[in-house]
Amino acid sequence: MSGTYLGMPAFPAAAREAVGNPTLRGNLRHATHTIRAKRAKAVAEVEDWAELREAGKRIKDHTLRHLDTYLERLEESVTAAGGVVHWAADAEEANRIVTALVKATGESEVVKVKSMATQEIGLNEALEAAGIRAYETDLAELIVQLGKDRPSHILVPAIHRNRGEIRDIFRDEMAAWGRPAPEGLTDTPAELAEAARLHLREKFLRAKVGISGANFMVAETGTLVVVESEGNGRMCLTLPETLISVVGIEKIVPAWRDLEVFLQTLPRSSTAERMNPYTSMWTGTTDEDGPGTFHLVLLDNGRTDTLADEVGRQALRCIRCSACLNVCPVYERAGGHAYGSVYPGPIGAILSPQLRGTGSEIDASLPYASSLCGACYEVCPVAIDIPEVLVHLRERVVQGGPVTRAGNKVVLRPAKGHAAERAAMRAARWAFGRPGALRTGQRLASRTRRFHPRTLPGPGRAWSATRELPPVPAEPFRDWWQRTHGGEAGGK
Amino acid sequence: MSSRERILGRVRRALADVPGDDTPYERAVVRDYLREHGGRTVDETVDLLAENLADYRAIVHRCAAGELPSLIAALLSGRGARTVLVPPGLDPGWLAAAGAERIPDRAESDPHELDRVDSVVTACAVAIAETGTIVLDGGPDQGRRRITLVPDHHICVVRVPDQVVSSVPQALGRLDPVRPSTWISGPSATSDIELDRVEGVHGPRTLEVVLVSGR
Ligand code: SF4
Numbered sequence: 001m002s003g004t005y006l007g008m009p010a011f012p013a014a015a016r017e018a019v020g021n022p023t024l025r026g027n028l029r030h031a032t033h034t035i036r037a038k039r040a041k042a043v044a045e046v047e048d049w050a051e052l053r054e055a056g057k058r059i060k061d062h063t064l065r066h067l068d069t070y071l072e073r074l075e076e077s078v079t080a081a082g083g084v085v086h087w088a089a090d091a092e093e094a095n096r097i098v099t100a101l102v103k104a105t106g107e108s109e110v111v112k113v114k115s116m117a118t119q120e121i122g123l124n125e126a127l128e129a130a131g132i133r134a135y136e137t138d139l140a141e142l143i144v145q146l147g148k149d150r151p152s153h154i155l156v157p158a159i160h161r162n163r164g165e166i167r168d169i170f171r172d173e174m175a176a177w178g179r180p181a182p183e184g185l186t187d188t189p190a191e192l193a194e195a196a197r198l199h200l201r202e203k204f205l206r207a208k209v210g211i212s213g214a215n216f217m218v219a220e221t222g223t224l225v226v227v228e229s230e231g232n233g234r235m236c237l238t239l240p241e242t243l244i245s246v247v248g249i250e251k252i253v254p255a256w257r258d259l260e261v262f263l264q265t266l267p268r269s270s271t272a273e274r275m276n277p278y279t280s281m282w283t284g285t286t287d288e289d290g291p292g293t294f295h296l297v298l299l300d301n302g303r304t305d306t307l308a309d310e311v312g313r314q315a316l317r318c319i320r321c322s323a324c325l326n327v328c329p330v331y332e333r334a335g336g337h338a339y340g341s342v343y344p345g346p347i348g349a350i351l352s353p354q355l356r357g358t359g360s361e362i363d364a365s366l367p368y369a370s371s372l373c374g375a376c377y378e379v380c381p382v383a384i385d386i387p388e389v390l391v392h393l394r395e396r397v398v399q400g401g402p403v404t405r406a407g408n409k410v411v412l413r414p415a416k417g418h419a420a421e422r423a424a425m426r427a428a429r430w431a432f433g434r435p436g437a438l439r440t441g442q443r444l445a446s447r448t449r450r451f452h453p454r455t456l457p458g459p460g461r462a463w464s465a466t467r468e469l470p471p472v473p474a475e476p477f478r479d480w481w482q483r484t485h486g487g488e489a490g491g492k
Numbered sequence: 493m494s495s496r497e498r499i500l501g502r503v504r505r506a507l508a509d510v511p512g513d514d515t516p517y518e519r520a521v522v523r524d525y526l527r528e529h530g531g532r533t534v535d536e537t538v539d540l541l542a543e544n545l546a547d548y549r550a551i552v553h554r555c556a557a558g559e560l561p562s563l564i565a566a567l568l569s570g571r572g573a574r575t576v577l578v579p580p581g582l583d584p585g586w587l588a589a590a591g592a593e594r595i596p597d598r599a600e601s602d603p604h605e606l607d608r609v610d611s612v613v614t615a616c617a618v619a620i621a622e623t624g625t626i627v628l629d630g631g632p633d634q635g636r637r638r639i640t641l642v643p644d645h646h647i648c649v650v651r652v653p654d655q656v657v658s659s660v661p662q663a664l665g666r667l668d669p670v671r672p673s674t675w676i677s678g679p680s681a682t683s684d685i686e687l688d689r690v691e692g693v694h695g696p697r698t699l700e701v702v703l704v705s706g707r
Contacts (some may be wrong), residue, residue, distance in 0.1 A: 027686070034687045051525035062520040065510045068503045081670070087496040139693060142683040163685050189685040193693050200694065205603040205642075221526055222667035231641065231680035231695030238637040239603050249499065254517055256669045260661035261525070263675075271683060274544065275623035275660075276696065279675035280637075284674050288599040289636040300495075304502035310509055407502040 010361040011369045015334035024160050028335055031159045034327045038272035039323060039379070046268065055261045057383040060317035063219075063252050064307060065449035070219040070252045071298065075223030079282020083294040088246075090301050090406070095126035097297055098211065098244055102132050105242050105456065107208045113226065113236040114138035115213025116154065116320055118244045120343040120355075123211070134211065135177070135203050137232035139196050146173040150334025152344060155270050155324040160335055163187040170195050177201060200232065210291065214247045215319065216262060217296075220255045223283045224296070227266060227276050237280050243291035246329040248299050250307075250316040262319060265381035269321035275360055302355030308404035315350045317382040324376035324386060330369055346376035350389040357396050357405055365414060367393035513592040528658035529622055537621045538652045542703060544624025549691050550677025550699045560649070565589035566612060567647055567700055573610035577639050581632020586649065589611065597635045606642035612696075613647045614640055617673070619656050619701075620663045624678065626650060626701060627663060629671040637674055646696040648676075652703045 018024055043049050063070055075085045088094035101369040102110055110127065112118065112134050123146075124134040136145040143158040144151050147169040151157030158166070174181045179199045185191060212233065216225040224245060226233045228305045237243060253259065285294050307313045325331045325345030336344035340362040341352040349366045358364040367390050376386040396403065400414040493501075514520075532540065542552045555563045568576055568590050573582065576592040588595060595609050615633035616626045627632045628647050640646050657663050667673055680695035691697065 011558050030685050046529060048525040048529070051522075055521060055523055056523055058521045062515075062517055065507060067507070067512055068500050071500065071503065087494070089495045089498050093495060137694075138684070139682045143684070154555070156687065158684060166685055189690045191689040192685055193682055193690040197693055201607070205607055220670065223669050229680065230682045230684075230693035230694070234637065234641050234674065235694055237643060249503075257661075258521075259662065260664050263660050264666075273548075273677070275620075275625050275675070275677040275679050277549075277679065277681050280672070280674040281675075283670050286630065289630055289672060290638075295592070298499070300499045300502065304499060304506050307503065308506035313506075339694070404506065407505070460668075462642065 011334070011338055011340070011365040013371070014333045014338035014362070015330075016174040016339060018078075018335040018338050019333050023162070023280075024335055025333065027160050028332055029190075031153075031156065032332050033271055036326045039326065041268060042268040042272040045274070046264065048200055049265075052261055052265050053381055053383055056265055056319075056381055057317060059253055059258045059261060060319075060382055061314075063254055064250065064313060064316055067249065067252070067307065070254055071249060073219040073254075074217055074222060074252055075298075077218075077220065078296050079222075081222045083222065083284040083296050086138060086295060088297055088299050088301070088404070091121035091299075094121045094246060094299050094301065095123055098123060098246060099126060099130045101131065101242070101244055101295055102127065103130065106211055107132075107136065107376065109133045109203075109207070110209040110211050110244075111135050111137050111207040111236050111240065112141075113193065113210070113212045113233040114141050114157070115211070115246065116342055117213045117230050118211060118246050119151065119298065121246070123246065123300060127312060135200070137200050137236060138228075139193065139230055139232075142196055142200070143169060146170065146177065150337055151438045152370055153325060154320050155338050156322075160337070163189060163192065166192055172378050174199050200235075204239055205460070207236070207240045209242045209244065210240035212236055212243065212245045214245050214251055215266065216259060217247060217252050218254075218256050218259065219252050221283055223256065223281050223452055225259065226280045227263075228279070229271065231278055234278055234280055237282065238290045240291055242293045242295070244295045244297065246297045246299055248301075249303050266319055266321055269319075269323040269379070269381040280454075302357075304407060305357075305404040306351075306354040308409075309354065309392075312350065312389050313356050315347070315354060315389060317384055318346075318351065319382060321380040321381055322382065324384075327375040327379050328370075329373065329375070330371060334369070337368065341366075346370060346386045347384070350384075350386055350393060353393055353397075357403070358393070358412070364397050367391075367397060412461075509618050512607045523679065526659075532621075532658065534653045538656055538659055538703060540658075541619055541621035541624065541650075541652075541656055543581065544621065545626075545678070545701050546624075548624050549681075550553055550624070550678050550701050552701050552703065554703045554705070557704055560586055560704050561589040562701065564647060564649075565591065566614075567702075568611055571611060571645055571698070573645065575609045575614040576633070577606070577609045577610070577643060579614055579635030579639065582615065582635075583633065583695050587602045599636075603638065603642060606638060609643045611645040611647060612639050612643045612651070615649050615651070615706050616655060618663050619650045619652075620658070620660060621656055625663070625675050626674050626677075627667065627673055629667060629673045637672055640645060640676075641695055644696050645698045645700075647700045647702060649702045649704055652705050656666075 086097050105309050127134045140158040153159040164187050170181040181195045214224040215227045267273045331345040339348040343351045349369045353363045372387045400412040508563045573592045578594045617629035619626045679691050680698045682693045
């Protein structure tokens with residue numbers, strides 16, 4: 001599949017680079033700490049959080065266990081509502097389908113609303129190669145696109161950029177893409193947002209083709225749901241004549257009613273709001289309201305391989321809220337780019353190696369990009385046991401074993417010369433040098449129970465080896481521990 | 493083999509461990525979460541709606557039905573609105589006192605035309621107190637989705653208490669999935685720049701919600 005950033009160093013090397021960049025570290029630290037505290041507050045407001053979390057987990061698990069049934073049901077209801085359903089086994093096929101659909105409209109530009117799936121398959125590059133320009137319209141995606149950069153966070157892809165950097169990017173790059181930045185643009189967020197509004201509006205008003213992902217697809221009704229803040233999603237979903245949505249097959253929920261769970265847990269977990277500013281729901285096409293043509297491209301691209309792994313399949317429950325990134329001490333230090341994929345942080349560490357396999361050095365090292373502290377599991381609104389999957393994947397890297405790749409069962413050989421253990425040591429050296437911090441991590445690990453018996457001997461040994469590493473300041477980790485576990489209301 | 497068959501085949505092979513008599517949907521999902529949070533009187537629920545709308549920077553007004561035309565007229569003239577978009581089924585009485593030129597929403601009006609209109613007035617389908625959300629479902633008094641998106645000023649009228657529910661589950665129960673819906677919680681916003689919340693990116697930068705009581 002595409003989506004591995006070419007020439008990407010393995011996680012420890014990439015992370016070391018990030019740790020050495022003080023601006024990046026400062027930006028990340030500020031951002032993750034801010035949103036972490038807000039999320040805890042938003043979650044504490046809801047007294048039935050534990051029940052909502054459990055229901056969300058069960059809805060997703062049930063759907064995954066009967067995914068064939070629900071996919072067929074979804075196809076039927078979308079078709080009945082006037083949509084056209086396409087199936088894409090991999091990134092290449094999805095790109096081919098979308099490119100052909102855009103070409104058929106005769107248009108050479110499209111507006112896009114932020115979508116992980118289209119980033120995963122490298123759609124913009126594929127469209128570019130076919131002479132079609134794709135305009136990203138999410139503010140953060142715009143910053144990333146204009147800055148010729150890569151996203152580093154699921155929800156706030158430009159989290160690594162501060163306001164001064166954003167001002168410079170707008171001032172220097174907007175003109176090449178359309179309306180230039182206003183004269184004398186300052187770095188106040190309100191002015192920067194206004195510059196983006198003006199720059200993008202002309203594109204929205206003339207757009208004939210919109211491309212989106214979706215947060216949820218309802219099998220029963222054929223309804224798609226996009227959750228957003230800025231209104232760029234609404235623009236892309238309602239103004240163009242043709243809408244193409246590229247959605248991973250795991251985004252299904254069985255029934256309309258299931259939305260009542262996720263529309264409560266997603267906003268509070270992601271932007272820490274009671275509700276995000278805009279949510280759009282649409283079912284096929286509607287006469288004279290919105291696009292007259294609607295295409296849904298259902299994307300596999302490694303998802304069925306992930307589904308074949310009984311331990312790893314829980315990663316497909318993910319609703320991409322990004323709460324796990326914001327609490328992760330490793331993400332906070334390493335930044336999103338070190339994960340070498342559109343899925344950074346703890347979820348990326350378990351999703352990318354499953355979607356792509358552990359053939360590359362970066363993917364083989366990802367399951368080690370964690371201290372197994374368990375904070376990600378605690379905050380996850382669908383209760384994905386990320387530490388459990390990490391340990392499972394470590395085992396697979398070190399010991400080899402049966403996996404499914406592109407629908408075929410293959411047997412992985414153990415990693416040569418304990419390369420994985422070396423990767424683990426290097427990964428830990430920069431993040432958790434100080435023995436005190438590691439003891440804390442270990443204490444947490446012992447509380448996250450289940451994986452203990454499964455870690456031995458390979459990964460367990462690799463992990464314990466990290467305790468003898470040279471000291472670097474570990475203060476932030478302790479701060480984090482105090483903060484999050486002082487007021488944690490999420491829980492089980 | 494088509495990709496459809498290939499993907500469905502892969503899914504079925506991947507799920508070989510799932511027994512044929514796996515727990516059915518109705519029993520697999522336990523719904524012991526709350527239908528609404530906290531107990532409130534009807535009036536308190538309306539108050540909570542007002543509070544949460546304001547918390548996310550919507551401007552909230554309350555009035556009796558008889559005062560609605562003059563309030564809407566005042567809100568429009570207060571903004572200096574010269575033109576106002578009108579959904580086809582809007583109660584004509586609501587705009588009876590307004591001086592702004594009424595622009596009917598026509599299927600053939602293109603986005604550039606909508607962009608030149610100053611304000612839009614609509615009703616809503618339902619409002620959610622706990623989250624401070626108004627939901628539009630494209631009913632005749634709300635119009636097409638785009639008319640509440642392109643103009644910079646949206647006045648939305650909520651009939652209280654009839655159109656107000658407490659919670660998200662209750663709101664979904666009132667909506668028809670077949671109709672396209674837009675859930676609005678405050679004006680558009682972004683936190684993409686250092687997680688500082690900035691109101692008003694692409695949607696209307698000013699959202700005024702009128703809670704109107706009585707008939
Ligand atoms: S793994 Fe859980 S916490 Fe992380 S992004 Fe997915 S749903 Fe959110």
